[in-house]
Every structure is written in structure tokens, then in C-alpha cells.
Amino acid sequence: MDFVLNKIDKHLDNHRSLDQHRKDLKRKLEELNGLKEDTESIKRSELQPRKKLKAEVQIWLENVERVNGEVQVLDGRIGESSALTRGFHTEDVSKSITEVEELIIQHGEAVKVCIEEIWHCLMDDEVPKIGVWGMGGVGKTSIMKVINNQLLKETGKFNIVIWITVSKEMSIAKLQEDIASKIEVKFSGCGDETTRAGMLLETLSQKSRFVMILDDLWEKVSLERIGIPEPSNGSKLVLTTRSADVCRQVGCRMIKVKPLTEEEAWKLFLEKARCDIRGVEPIARSVSKHCAGLPLGVITIASCMKGIDDISEWRNALKELSLRKKSVNGFEDEVFQQLQFSYDRLKNPKLQDCFLSCALYPEDEEIEERSLIQLWIGEGLVEEMDSMQAEYDNGRAIMNRLISNCLLEGFTKRGNRRCVKMHDLLRDMALRIAKSRFLVKAGMMLEKAPDVQEWSMNLEKVSLMRNWRLCIPLEMSPPKCPRVTTLLLSGCCLESIPEGFFKHMDALKVLDLSGNPIKSLPISLSKCPGLTTLLLCRCRIESIPESFFHYMDALKVLDLSSNPIKSLPHSLSNLKNLTSLLLADCKDLGNVPSLSNLGVLKKLDLRGTKIKEIPDGVLSRLCCLQDLIVGETLIIGKEVGGLKKLQGTLEGRFYDWHNLNMYLQDFCGREEPRKYTIYVGDIDFDTFFENEGKKFFARGCNIYNYQIVLPRDIEGLHITDCNVDCSEEYPLFSRFILFSLSSFSSLICLHIKDCGNMKKLFSPNCVPPNLQRLRVGGCKQLEEIITSEVEPEERGMVITEFHLPQLRQLLLNGLPELKSICSAGGVLVCDSLVVFQIVYCPKLKRMGLNLPKLDNVPPSASANLSLSVQEYCNVNCSEEYPLFSRFILFSLSSFSSLKSLYINDCGNMKKLFSPNCVPPNLQMLSVRSCKQLEEIITSEVETEERGMVITEFHLPQLGLLSLGDLPELKNICSAGGVLVCDSLGIIGIVDCPKLKRMGLNLPKLDNVPPSASANLSLSVRIRPKKWWESVEWDGPQPKSLFDPFVSFR
Structure with missing residues (x-):
């Protein structure tokens, strides 16, 4: 019922x-x-x-x-x-x-009306200029980024794509500089606008079919005055602007970007709000409607309501937006009110100030996360903590909050550097909010500092950074800015600053003068009692007056990196609140005053200086150190071990193994630094290391019967020029394992070089399981990489597998006694190997390698794999077993993924490929200095059995074939064989005097009339010329067909 x-x-x-x-x-x-x-x-x-x-x-x-x-x-x-x-x-x-x-x-x-229409106009040679216009925040730049990315992918239509961001305060000089950097024009100090325009005009005119994108143009520009030629012959000019008049004045085909429809805006709103709005949908829809279809407004407002399901908060948000709408005049004001709603909802004043500080950087600046957080810390916007890492983490949490609310855009640049960017509308809104407190003219190509009248009494923050021609006149009166806390003058090429410039800046906390060629500092700066952060890196400061720091009791951060300074004033010793002293790459700095009084110092950086050692007793007084970065400077193990707060970065050189052991023993049981680069012996900078944060280098140190302790979490290990007392019973890594009580489970990169008497590298139970890169070179007595604890007669037919599942690079070089990678009966299994290089290993008879990723791989899937076998030397290849047959036998691989093959200096190799072992997807083949090599591809059939049968070997993807210094080479293919190469673009034959038969077929040359040969991409480089005249061309095409492409070296 x-x-x-x-x-x-x-x-x-x-x-x-x-x-x-x-x-x-x-x-x-x-x-x-x-x-x-x-x-x-x-x-x-x-x-x-x-x-x-x-x-x-x-x-x-x-x-x-x-x-x-x-x-x-x-x-x-x-x-x-x-x-x-x-x-x-x-x-x-x-x-x-x-x-x-x-x-x-x-x-x-x-x-996709706009994108489709823009693309159509770009493809239409009758439309030279395109104007994409619409209100601020509607998505013009986003649309053009899609177009720009697509143009960069499709290289056939245009030769170059140039993206230039134009700021609101447009400067002809700035535009010219930006364009010049993109097309590699150097003005060489030329300050004349007309001359620069002529240089750009000439260069761009020579670049046929270019696309110039001017993003965010606010007013009409004279193309001639900038140096942009009128687009012709398929070249294009595309601009984005908020003004239809600008499009008309420049003469563009106009394309309007319209706001989102109500449903499109609602869909975007739901995507960004990420909450259950079923109970508040009518109100949430009304909030969405207030965004007027502007994507930026939808994103920022929805993001600040993210996760909120309380109907009262939604009602309050709707009420706020409604009141704001009634109080504005014009659509631009309405947009700013929408954006300010998101700013106001941050509520925390320090969080709001952090957001406003982002506007101190130039428009469209890619702001590095670390420098921005350091600015916030200097301004006191991040809570002061005992740990520098904790302060940084707090700053990063603030940044993530701003990114989460879509007030900043976060991204990662090359080198894993995190950056943020501020939308120009949000920057305009921030500057509007801080209008009376901020003076911001960053990146505007100013040649003269703002007049004294602009430096008002109410100013709190001033940014003139990135004005690389800026000059502060010596006769300029000192600005009266008693409230200024932040002054950013980096990258302005200032050569001097008036002596009294800082006279009325008593509240100054942060001063950034980085990247200016100033040689001396004005005396008035030394009288700023509240200064906490002084950034002077990459200047030309040669000396600082002795009493300069006498009144700077509040100074916490002093950065003098990359200056030609030779000594520091003794007043530095009195900076009792100094937490960071950065002197990296001061190459002439040989000594510093006593640092013992800097009791709260947390970071010391002396890399790249002439300072040889830190004297006895100094480090033990710096008990608050969290980052000790001294490069080649010698440090005392026991004193470093006593730094109980050293949990950030350690980089330094210990005198010997004993000092290293003292450091590690004192550190035992405590948290080790998050990053370290430790040297014992001489310095050796190894480019083999990549992003390993925990590295150890030993050079010129004997490893005998000494208790060697290494950090338990080491990621990169480099041992070079060390005599190793490794008996048969104790290979090198057994010694480290025994003494450090570490399984080296964190080790991902290992480089062993020039270690004279080492015979074995790993014992079976000491192979680092997570190794990714292994390089061994110059070890004259090394016989095996992985040895066995079982006698050969006991092994029988048992195969022992050693697994290195993450190994990507295996490089073996100059190992004259190396006989095997693994002892007999052992196989090294590498699931991830992509680079395998062997150079001068004449006694290597047994590979013992298994690459599972190549098993059962059909040729069609080989493009998804990558393996580069680069060099293999002095191979004992009999007539029956050419080199690649040997690889096939040992690796059980068809090498279907092999793209590049380089064979150098392989003394006794006579054949390279047998017929059934030609890598089908090879793209590059280079064979050089193999003194006995006779054929590239041999045949399994006797010459008299072949008769007139022609065997074709296909390498459809081969683009480069280079053969050099092969004195015995007679054929590319055995008699009756032809190598068919559909994609070959470069052929190099140098010093192959006995090569009489080419046996090449390039199908792309078939049926090509002589008049069209210039359009083919083919280069044939020959030495000597006499050889070319005598060589027999045994393919189906006449030798004369190649003559237009031949050049003689």
C-alpha cells in the first residue's frame, strides 16, 4: 500500500x-x-x-x-x-x-565563430590585417593564444609568428625592443627611434609571410613609426583591442568577440564554483547573470564562491553584486566592480595586500614565485617564523589561495620554475584600489624618473622596475615620501643615484636595486633605520664605506651577489638581525669581516668567491644557520655537524673523508638537509647530474681501508680519480654498503670515472634498485659491472636476473678490461632503457642485457618507444655474426624502435647488419672510423647463388646517412642488394676510397623534371671529388640524377 x-x-x-x-x-x-x-x-x-x-x-x-x-x-x-x-x-x-x-x-x-573566422582570414591572402575587438575580459587574448599555438604547429603557411603584448601605457621604444628581441635584431645602443624603425622594417621585409600579433592595443599606432611593414605577399598583422575605432583606423577586417550566452556562462560558473548548488541554484544563477557573460568575471566570482553551499552566503553575495551594479557608471566600471567583489571576499587584509603587491610588476610579467614570496616576506605580509622554509610555505599557501580564487594564474616554466601572472584587467583593478598609495610605472621604457610632484606624501609602494633607460637626475630634489615601505628599481640600468635621494624615506623596508650598473651607494641610504631587505645583486659595486651598515640595525636580508666587490666593511659584523647574507659569484671577494656576531643568521651563500675556508670556530657560533651554501670553500665537519637547524641546503667541501664522517656522525638521528651538494677532495662539476637534490662528489681521494660513510638518502653520486682498494670479495659498492649501512635505495644517478684499480662495481645484493642513470668511464682495470658470488662451475645453466627497472641511461666509456656487464649466467633487465652507449670496451664479449619493453612489439607500435644505441667499439664480429646479429642474439630484440645509430671507432667490425636485422624505423645512421668495415648490409646468400636477383632493403624513415673514414668499405649493400630510402635528405660520404658500389634508391627522385629539382630537400656531401667521378651507382636511378645535389668538401 x-x-x-x-x-x-x-x-x-x-x-x-x-x-x-x-x-x-x-x-x-x-x-x-x-x-x-x-x-x-x-x-x-x-x-x-x-x-x-x-x-x-x-x-x-x-x-x-x-x-x-x-x-x-x-x-x-x-x-x-x-x-x-x-x-x-x-x-x-x-x-x-x-x-x-x-x-x-x-x-x-x-x-567557434571567432576562432574560425580569424583562422579563415589568416588563410585568405586577400586579408592582410585583422582586428579582434571586444570588451575587456571577454576572452580576446585567450582566443588569440589558441590561434598562435595553432600557427606555431602549422609551419607550412607562415615562416615566423611574432607575439607582442602591448601595455596600456604604450611606448614606441618598448614595442621596438620587444619586436627586435623576437626577430633577433640588435640595436647596439642605437637610441634613435627612426633608425630602429628602419632596422626592423628591413628585417621584417626580408621575412616573407610573417604573422605579427599585437595583443591588447589601446590606441591607433603608426606601423611605419614602429618599423612594421604593411603586410603583403601573404604576411599578416593581427591586433586585439577593446576599441572598434582602433581596428578601423588601422584598416583591419573586424571580428567582434561577443560575451558568453547565459547558458555558456552558467556552465562555466558551475565548473569553477565546484559545489553542490542544488539548494541555491536560483540565487547562484542570478549571481552568474551579474557577470554579464564575461569569462573573466564568471571565473573570478565563481572561484571565490567555490565550495560554498550555505544559502545565506549566496544571498549576501547577490546583494553585494546588486548594490555594486547600481553604484557604477559605464560598463568598464561594472567589470571592475565584478572583479573587486572577488578581491573583497578575500577579507584578510594581508592577503589583499599580497594581491595588490603583484601589480608592482610590469603588465603581463611572468613573476617568479620565489621572488614574489621574498617580496611579501620583506614587506612583512608573511608571518615571521623561526624556519625559513615555513615562511616560504606560508607564502606559497597565500599564492595558492590567490590562484585558487583566479586572481592570479599559476604555471611552470622551463627548469621547473613556478611562476604567476596577473590578468591585465585584474592588475588595472588592483592599481585602481591602491591608486593613492602606489606609484607604478614598471616596464614603461621611462627615460627619466617621475617628477618630485608625483612622489606624494601618501605613497607606500613605488615600482619603476624594468625601465632600462631610466635616469635619476643628480639635481633632482629628494622625494618626500615618509610612508614609502617598498621601492623597486631593479633592471633600470641606473649608473648613479643622487646622494640625498633616500633622505625622506624613513619607513623604507624593501629596496631592490638589482641589475643596475651602479658602482657606489648614496650615503642617504645608510640612514634608513627601518630597512629590512636590501637587494643589490648584479650591480657593479666595488666597495662600500666602512661605516655604511652602522645604522641599519633592522636589516635582515643583504644580497650582494655577482658584484666585483673585493672586501666588505667591518660594520657588517654589527648587523645583529641579519638572517640572510648572499655573496654568491662575487669573484673578487677574498675575505669578509668576522661573522661570529651574526647570531640569528639563517642563510649564508659564499659560492663562487675567493674565500678558501671558513675559519675554526665561526660556524659553531652561527647556531641558527638553516642554509649553508659555500661551494668550493672548505668547511670543518664537526662544526657543520653541530648546526642543529641546518635543514634547508648544504653545499660545501670537506677537507677529507674524516671530516665528512665527523659531520655525518654528529648529524646521525637528526633530519638531514632537504638539498645538499657535498664535495670531498677536489671540485668536479658533473653535467651528468640533472635535478638530483642530494649529490655527493669525491675526487682525488683514495678509498682504501677507511670507514667511508655516505648520507643515507643520497640521490647522485660521482666518484672520480679515486684509487679504490676493491678486492675480489669487496667490489666498490659493497664497501659503501658495509660502512654506510645504506641500501642506496634513493640513488638515481651514479658516475664512476678514472678509478684506477677497481675491478668490480656491484656485488649482486648491492645493486641500487632505483638507479636511473649509470655512467662508468676511464676505469682501466674494471672487468665487470655486476659480479657474482657463485663460482662459474657452480652456476651451470642457471640465469640470474638483476633488475634495474628505472634505468634510462647506461654509458660505458674507456674500459679496456671490461669483459661483461654481468658475470656469466647473469642478465641485467632494464625496462626503461632509452640511451645505451659503449665506447672503447675492446674486451667486452658478453652483453647480458634484456630490454622487456622491446619484446613482442609490433612495428606499428615502435613509435611509442625510444632507444638510442650510440657507439659500440672493437666488436669481435665474425663473418657469421655482424654487429646487429650479435645484439639480436643477446637482447632478444628486433630493435624496431631504434631511431638513431652512431657507430664510431669499432676496430675489427667487418659487417654492420645482416639482412633480417636492419632496424626498420631508423632515422639517422652514422658510421665512422671503423677501419675494417667492408659492408653496411651483408647477405646470407653466396655471390654465385644470387644470380640476377635484386634484394631490396627498406629504410623508409631514414633521413641521414653519414659514412666517414671507412678505408675498407666496399659496398653499402652486398652485390644484388639495394637500399631503398623514401625520406633521405642528407647523404655524406667522406674518405671511403674502396667504396665502388652505392646501391641506393631514392624514390622521391623518380619522375622529377630538372626544373623542379631545386624544390627537393636533398644534400649529398662528398670527399674527395675524384672518388665521386669513379664510383659505380648500382641503383635503378642514374648517377647523373644526383649531380644537382652534390657538394664537395
């Missing part, structure tokens, strides 16, 4: 809600049909005649027609229904609403 009653209740609910559902369906269908009319209007336009767009639009229009018909039929059925049965149609109406909503959303995705 309950079941029946529930059914009746549900039916009555459906009956009551049917009318509301039908109203919703009618409203949404009207919106859909409005879009349909717009689309049909575009379809009829001659602006978009392309088939692809028409097909997409046609499919969408057909779906709209179908839905209209279905809704009409549904309405008829509902009209014919009795009062009792009407409720049964509610579910059908709901389905129709969903389908209509999907079509509304698909409209934006399917038509």
Missing part, C-alpha cells in the same frame, strides 16, 4: 510541476532559436565560406530543427491528454529541457 501511495504522490507532484517545466522549456527554446537565427545569419554571410565550418553549423542546425519538431509533437500530446494523464509527460519535458540546454552549450563549442 505504501508503494502505491508513493506512486500517487509522485504523480501528483509531476502534475503540479508540469506547467513550470513547460515554461522553462519554452524560455530555453526561445533562447536556442535566437542562437539559431544568429547562426543562420552568419552562415549566409560571405565571411565564412569554408566547408568545415558549414558542416559543423549544419549538423547543429539540423539538431535544433529536430528538437523543435519533437517539442511541437510533445506539446500536441500534452494538449490531447486528460487531466489525469498529463502528469505522465513531465519526465519527457525534463528530457527535452536537458537536450535544449546541451544544444545551447554546443552552440558555443560547435560554431
Whole structure:
């Protein structure tokens, strides 16, 4: 009975809600049909005649027609229904609403009107200039980034794509500099605008078919004055702007970017809000509508409401937005009010100030995360903590909050450097909020500092950074800015600063003068009592007055890195609040005053100085050190071990193994530094290491019967020029294992070089399991990489597998006694190997390698694999077993993934490939200095058995074939064989005097008339010329066909 009653209740609910559902369906269908009319209007336009767009639009229009018909039929059925049965149609109406909503959303995705139209104009040689315009925040730059990325992928149409961001305060000089950097024009100090324009004009005119994108242009520009030629011969100029007038004045084909439809905006809002809005949907929709279809507004407002499901907060947000809308004049003000809503909802004043500080950087600046957080710390916006890492983590949490609220855009640059960027509208909004407190003219190509009148009494932060021609006149009166806490003057090429410039800046906390060629500091700077951060890196400071730091009691951070300074004043010793002293790459700095009084110093950086050692007793006084970075400077193990807070970075050189052991013993049981680079003996910088954060170098140190302890979490280990007392029983890594009690489970990179008497590297139970890169070179007595603890006669036919599943690079070089990688009966299994290089290992008879990723791989899948066998030397290859047959036998691999093969200095190798072992996907083949090599591809059939049969060997992807210094080479293929290369673009034959048969077939040369040969990409480089004249061309094409492509070296 309950079941029946529930059914009746549900039916009555459906009956009551049917009318509301039908109203919703009618409203949404009207919106859909409005879009349909717009689309049909575009379809009829001659602006978009392309088939692809028409097909997409046609499919969408057909779906709209179908839905209209279905809704009409549904309405008829509902009209014919009795009062009792009407409720049964509610579910059908709901389905129709969903389908209509999907079509509304698909409209934006399917038509892509702006992108399609811009692309069409780019492909149309009759449209030289394109203007993409629309209100701020509507997505013009985002659209052009899509276009830009696509242009960079499709290189056939245009020779160069140049993206230039134009700021609101546009400068002709700045535009010229930006363009010059993209097209590699150097003005060499030329300050004349007309001359620079001429240089750009000449260079761009020579670059046929270029695309110049000027993003965010605010006013009309004279192309001639900048140096941009009028686009012709397929070249294009594309600009984005908020003004249709700018497009007209420049003479562009105009393309308007319209706001999102209501449904598109709602979909984007839901995506960014990421919360269950079922209980607040009507209010949330109203909030979304206040964004007026601007993507930036939708994203920022939705992001600041992320995760909120309390209806009261949504009501309050709607009320705030409604009040803001009533108080503004004009659409631009409305946009700023939308964005400021997100700023206001940060609520925390320090969080808001962190956001505002981002506006101190130039427009569109890619701000490095670390420098921004250091700025916040200097300004006191990040809570002061005992740990520098904790302060940094706090700053990063603030940054992540701003990114989460879409007030900043986070991304990672090359080298894994995290950066943030501020949208120009958000930057404008920040500067509007801080208008009376900030003076920001960063990156505007100023040649003179702002007049004294602009330096008002209320200023708190001033940024003139990146004005590389800036000059502060010596006669300029000292600015009266008693409240200024931050002054950023980095990268301005300032050669001098007036002596009294800082006279009225008593509140100054952060001063950044980095990257200026100033040689001395004004005396007035030494009288700033509140200064906490002084950044002077990459200047030309040669000396500092003795008493300069006498009054700087508050100074916490002093960065003098990369200055030609020779000594530091003794007043430095009195900086009792100094936490960071950065002197890296001061190459002439030979000594510093006593650091013993710097009791709260947390970071000391002396890399790249002339300081030989840190004297006895100094480090033990610096008990707060968390980062000790001294490079080649010698440090005392026991004193470093006593630094109980050293948990950040350690980089330094210990005198010997004893000092290293003292450090590690004192550190035992404590948290080790997060990053370290430890040297014992001489310095050896190894480029083999990549991103390992924990590295150890030993050079010129004997490893005999000494208790050697290494850090337990070491990631990179380099041992070079060390005499190792390794008996048969104790290979090198057994010694380390025994003494360090470490399994080296963290070790990912190992380089062993020039270790004279080492015979074995690993014992079976000491192979580092997570090794990724292994290089062994110059070890004259090394016989095995992995040895066995079992006698040969005991092994029988048992195969022992040693697994290095993460090994990517295996490089063996100059190992004259190396006989095997693994002892007999052992196989090294490498699942991830991509680079395998063996150079001068004449006694290597047994490879013992297994690469599982190459097993059972069909040729069609080989493109997904990567293996580069680079060099193999002095191979004992009999007539029966050419080199690659040997590899096939040992690795059980068809080498179907091999793309590049370099064979150098392999003394007794006579053949390279047997017929069934030619790597099918080879792209580059270089063979050099193999004194006995006779054939590249040999045959398994005797010459008299071949008769007139021609055997073709296909290398369809081979692009480069280079053969050099091969005195015995007679054939590329055995008699009767032809190498067919569809893609060959470079052929090099140098000093192969006995090569009489080429046996090459290049199908791309077939049926090519002489007049068209210049369009072919082929280069044949020959030495000597006399050889070319005598060589027999044994392929199906005449030798004369190659003559136009031959050059003699």
C-alpha cells in the first residue's frame, strides 16, 4: 500500500510541476532559436565560406530543427491528454529541457565563430590585417593564444609568428625592443627611434609571410613609426583591442568577440564554483547573470564562491553584486566592480595586500614565485617564523589561495620554475584600489624618473622596475615620501643615484636595486633605520664605506651577489638581525669581516668567491644557520655537524673523508638537509647530474681501508680519480654498503670515472634498485659491472636476473678490461632503457642485457618507444655474426624502435647488419672510423647463388646517412642488394676510397623534371671529388640524377 501511495504522490507532484517545466522549456527554446537565427545569419554571410565550418553549423542546425519538431509533437500530446494523464509527460519535458540546454552549450563549442573566422582570414591572402575587438575580459587574448599555438604547429603557411603584448601605457621604444628581441635584431645602443624603425622594417621585409600579433592595443599606432611593414605577399598583422575605432583606423577586417550566452556562462560558473548548488541554484544563477557573460568575471566570482553551499552566503553575495551594479557608471566600471567583489571576499587584509603587491610588476610579467614570496616576506605580509622554509610555505599557501580564487594564474616554466601572472584587467583593478598609495610605472621604457610632484606624501609602494633607460637626475630634489615601505628599481640600468635621494624615506623596508650598473651607494641610504631587505645583486659595486651598515640595525636580508666587490666593511659584523647574507659569484671577494656576531643568521651563500675556508670556530657560533651554501670553500665537519637547524641546503667541501664522517656522525638521528651538494677532495662539476637534490662528489681521494660513510638518502653520486682498494670479495659498492649501512635505495644517478684499480662495481645484493642513470668511464682495470658470488662451475645453466627497472641511461666509456656487464649466467633487465652507449670496451664479449619493453612489439607500435644505441667499439664480429646479429642474439630484440645509430671507432667490425636485422624505423645512421668495415648490409646468400636477383632493403624513415673514414668499405649493400630510402635528405660520404658500389634508391627522385629539382630537400656531401667521378651507382636511378645535389668538401 505504501508503494502505491508513493506512486500517487509522485504523480501528483509531476502534475503540479508540469506547467513550470513547460515554461522553462519554452524560455530555453526561445533562447536556442535566437542562437539559431544568429547562426543562420552568419552562415549566409560571405565571411565564412569554408566547408568545415558549414558542416559543423549544419549538423547543429539540423539538431535544433529536430528538437523543435519533437517539442511541437510533445506539446500536441500534452494538449490531447486528460487531466489525469498529463502528469505522465513531465519526465519527457525534463528530457527535452536537458537536450535544449546541451544544444545551447554546443552552440558555443560547435560554431567557434571567432576562432574560425580569424583562422579563415589568416588563410585568405586577400586579408592582410585583422582586428579582434571586444570588451575587456571577454576572452580576446585567450582566443588569440589558441590561434598562435595553432600557427606555431602549422609551419607550412607562415615562416615566423611574432607575439607582442602591448601595455596600456604604450611606448614606441618598448614595442621596438620587444619586436627586435623576437626577430633577433640588435640595436647596439642605437637610441634613435627612426633608425630602429628602419632596422626592423628591413628585417621584417626580408621575412616573407610573417604573422605579427599585437595583443591588447589601446590606441591607433603608426606601423611605419614602429618599423612594421604593411603586410603583403601573404604576411599578416593581427591586433586585439577593446576599441572598434582602433581596428578601423588601422584598416583591419573586424571580428567582434561577443560575451558568453547565459547558458555558456552558467556552465562555466558551475565548473569553477565546484559545489553542490542544488539548494541555491536560483540565487547562484542570478549571481552568474551579474557577470554579464564575461569569462573573466564568471571565473573570478565563481572561484571565490567555490565550495560554498550555505544559502545565506549566496544571498549576501547577490546583494553585494546588486548594490555594486547600481553604484557604477559605464560598463568598464561594472567589470571592475565584478572583479573587486572577488578581491573583497578575500577579507584578510594581508592577503589583499599580497594581491595588490603583484601589480608592482610590469603588465603581463611572468613573476617568479620565489621572488614574489621574498617580496611579501620583506614587506612583512608573511608571518615571521623561526624556519625559513615555513615562511616560504606560508607564502606559497597565500599564492595558492590567490590562484585558487583566479586572481592570479599559476604555471611552470622551463627548469621547473613556478611562476604567476596577473590578468591585465585584474592588475588595472588592483592599481585602481591602491591608486593613492602606489606609484607604478614598471616596464614603461621611462627615460627619466617621475617628477618630485608625483612622489606624494601618501605613497607606500613605488615600482619603476624594468625601465632600462631610466635616469635619476643628480639635481633632482629628494622625494618626500615618509610612508614609502617598498621601492623597486631593479633592471633600470641606473649608473648613479643622487646622494640625498633616500633622505625622506624613513619607513623604507624593501629596496631592490638589482641589475643596475651602479658602482657606489648614496650615503642617504645608510640612514634608513627601518630597512629590512636590501637587494643589490648584479650591480657593479666595488666597495662600500666602512661605516655604511652602522645604522641599519633592522636589516635582515643583504644580497650582494655577482658584484666585483673585493672586501666588505667591518660594520657588517654589527648587523645583529641579519638572517640572510648572499655573496654568491662575487669573484673578487677574498675575505669578509668576522661573522661570529651574526647570531640569528639563517642563510649564508659564499659560492663562487675567493674565500678558501671558513675559519675554526665561526660556524659553531652561527647556531641558527638553516642554509649553508659555500661551494668550493672548505668547511670543518664537526662544526657543520653541530648546526642543529641546518635543514634547508648544504653545499660545501670537506677537507677529507674524516671530516665528512665527523659531520655525518654528529648529524646521525637528526633530519638531514632537504638539498645538499657535498664535495670531498677536489671540485668536479658533473653535467651528468640533472635535478638530483642530494649529490655527493669525491675526487682525488683514495678509498682504501677507511670507514667511508655516505648520507643515507643520497640521490647522485660521482666518484672520480679515486684509487679504490676493491678486492675480489669487496667490489666498490659493497664497501659503501658495509660502512654506510645504506641500501642506496634513493640513488638515481651514479658516475664512476678514472678509478684506477677497481675491478668490480656491484656485488649482486648491492645493486641500487632505483638507479636511473649509470655512467662508468676511464676505469682501466674494471672487468665487470655486476659480479657474482657463485663460482662459474657452480652456476651451470642457471640465469640470474638483476633488475634495474628505472634505468634510462647506461654509458660505458674507456674500459679496456671490461669483459661483461654481468658475470656469466647473469642478465641485467632494464625496462626503461632509452640511451645505451659503449665506447672503447675492446674486451667486452658478453652483453647480458634484456630490454622487456622491446619484446613482442609490433612495428606499428615502435613509435611509442625510444632507444638510442650510440657507439659500440672493437666488436669481435665474425663473418657469421655482424654487429646487429650479435645484439639480436643477446637482447632478444628486433630493435624496431631504434631511431638513431652512431657507430664510431669499432676496430675489427667487418659487417654492420645482416639482412633480417636492419632496424626498420631508423632515422639517422652514422658510421665512422671503423677501419675494417667492408659492408653496411651483408647477405646470407653466396655471390654465385644470387644470380640476377635484386634484394631490396627498406629504410623508409631514414633521413641521414653519414659514412666517414671507412678505408675498407666496399659496398653499402652486398652485390644484388639495394637500399631503398623514401625520406633521405642528407647523404655524406667522406674518405671511403674502396667504396665502388652505392646501391641506393631514392624514390622521391623518380619522375622529377630538372626544373623542379631545386624544390627537393636533398644534400649529398662528398670527399674527395675524384672518388665521386669513379664510383659505380648500382641503383635503378642514374648517377647523373644526383649531380644537382652534390657538394664537395
